Amino acid sequence: xxxxxxxxxxxxxxxxxxxxxxxxxxxxxxxxxxxxxxxxxxxxxxxxxxxxxxxxxxxxxxxxxxxxxxxxxxxxxxxxxxxxxxxxxxxxxxxxxxxxxxxxxxxxxxxxxxxxxxxxxxxxxxxxxxxxxxxxxxxxxxxxxxxxxxxxxxxxxxxxxxxxxxxxxxxxxxxxxxxxxxxxxxxxxxxxxxxxxxxxxxxxxxxxxxxxxxxxxxxxxxxxxxxxxxxxxxxxxxxxxxxxxxxxxxxxxxxxxx
Numbered sequence: 001x002x003x004x005x006x007x008x009x010x011x012x013x014x015x016x017x018x019x020x021x022x023x024x025x026x027x028x029x030x031x032x033x034x035x036x037x038x039x040x041x042x043x044x045x046x047x048x049x050x051x052x053x054x055x056x057x058x059x060x061x062x063x064x065x066x067x068x069x070x071x072x073x074x075x076x077x078x079x080x081x082x083x084x085x086x087x088x089x090x091x092x093x094x095x096x097x098x099x100x101x102x103x104x105x106x107x108x109x110x111x112x113x114x115x116x117x118x119x120x121x122x123x124x125x126x127x128x129x130x131x132x133x134x135x136x137x138x139x140x141x142x143x144x145x146x147x148x149x150x151x152x153x154x155x156x157x158x159x160x161x162x163x164x165x166x167x168x169x170x171x172x173x174x175x176x177x178x179x180x181x182x183x184x185x186x187x188x189x190x191x192x193x194x195x196x197x198x199x200x201x202x203x204x205x206x207x208x209x210x211x212x213x214x215x216x217x218x219x220x221x222x223x224x225x226x227x228x229x230x231x232x233x234x235x236x237x238x239x240x241x242x243x244x245x246x247x248x249x250x251x252x253x254x255x256x257x258x
Contacts, residue, residue, distance in 0.1 A: 032111040037127065046125060046139040047106065047116060054101040059089045067128070067140035096148050097122045110158075112178060120147045120159055143254075157239045161223040163249055163258040164200065168217060172197070174224055174235060177254035181226075182234045191229070196238040200224065203243035209258070219258040221249035 029047075033040035046065065053061035063082040070079050074091040085092065100119025110117040115126035124143035130136040147161075162176035170186035183200075184193040203220045210218040221244040227237040249255055 029106050029109060029111070032109070033116075036111050036113050042137060042139055043116065043125075043127070047109070050125065050141065051101055051104065051106070054093065054098055059086045062089070062093065065141050066144075067138070067142055070142070070144060072144050073146055092144060094146065096146055097144060114178065115142065121145065121161075122147055157225040157227050157237070159223060159225050160228075160235075161244070161249075162221070162252075162255050163219050164203075164222050164224070165219040165258055166217050167211065167219075174226075175256060175258060177252070179233045181228065182232075183238065191232055191234050192236075194226075194235045194238050199238045199240055201241045201243045207243065207246050209246065221246050 030040040030044065033043045037043060050062070050065045052058075053065065060082070063085040066079075066082070066085060068080055068082070068085075070085075071077055072079055072088075072092045074088055079085050079088065079092065097119075100122040104118045115124045117124055121143075122145060123141060125139065126142045127137040127139045130138055160174055160176045160178075160181065162174055165173045165175060167173075168186070170184060172183040172185075174181045174183060182190040184197060185191070201222065203222065208218055208220045210216065212218060222241055223244060224235070224241040225239040226235045227239070228235050249258075
């Protein structure tokens with residue numbers, strides 16, 4: 001059986017279209033899904049059914065929408081089947097996660113070639129190809145997680161969490177699960193430096209990894225509320241931020257190594 005993910009196929013298409021991450025906000029959800037995956041029919045149907053099932057507290061329907069095994073933040077950290085999901089439903093689908101789904105306006109969903117995000121990342125849905133042509137796609141919930149401690153709502157900007165890296169003088173990046181985002185670069189080589197850089201919070205020196213033999217360059221972990229240029233993979237404005245323990249980023253398997 002083929003288990004290639006749809007995003008790998010869509011990536012080439014996105015490059016041709018000169019598009020990076022897409023937001024449904026400001027355009028129709030159908031357009032965003034078409035741009036990311038080439039078609040919206042199947043994805044839209046899954047998203048709509050999933051939201052309706054969560055609203056109705058239809059535990060069986062929600063469980064059927066999940067791809068197994070899936071890691072969750074309960075004592076049984078890996079749920080291997082729909083029946084096990086149903087048995088632990090209320091511990092998995094907490095008030096925070098349920099609210100993120102129920103209150104999500106579909107035309108405000110974050111959509112990129114990796115999937116569709118509810119809330120601030122509490123739920124991610126993606127597709128996996130079941131054949132070599134990717135005509136048969138398994139669209140399921142791939143991630144269920146609390147983001148209350150790392151990604152508070154940011155109505156004025158995108159909330160992005162990951163490694164904040166300053167490898168050399170003048171270069172500053174945010175590395176999240178989607179991309180490496182340039183905040184500043186030497187001589188503005190990668191485009192204009194972001195406004196509001198001073199809004200990046202000072203972190204605990206104990207939560208900073210020096211990679212420069214004492215020269216003060218390295219990386220830490222944090223969340224930033226930002227405005228971005230998706231095409232250029234640049235942060236254009238830093239609105240606010242929150243420093244996090246290194247352990248938070250280390251535990252996030254979706255993040256690349258800094």
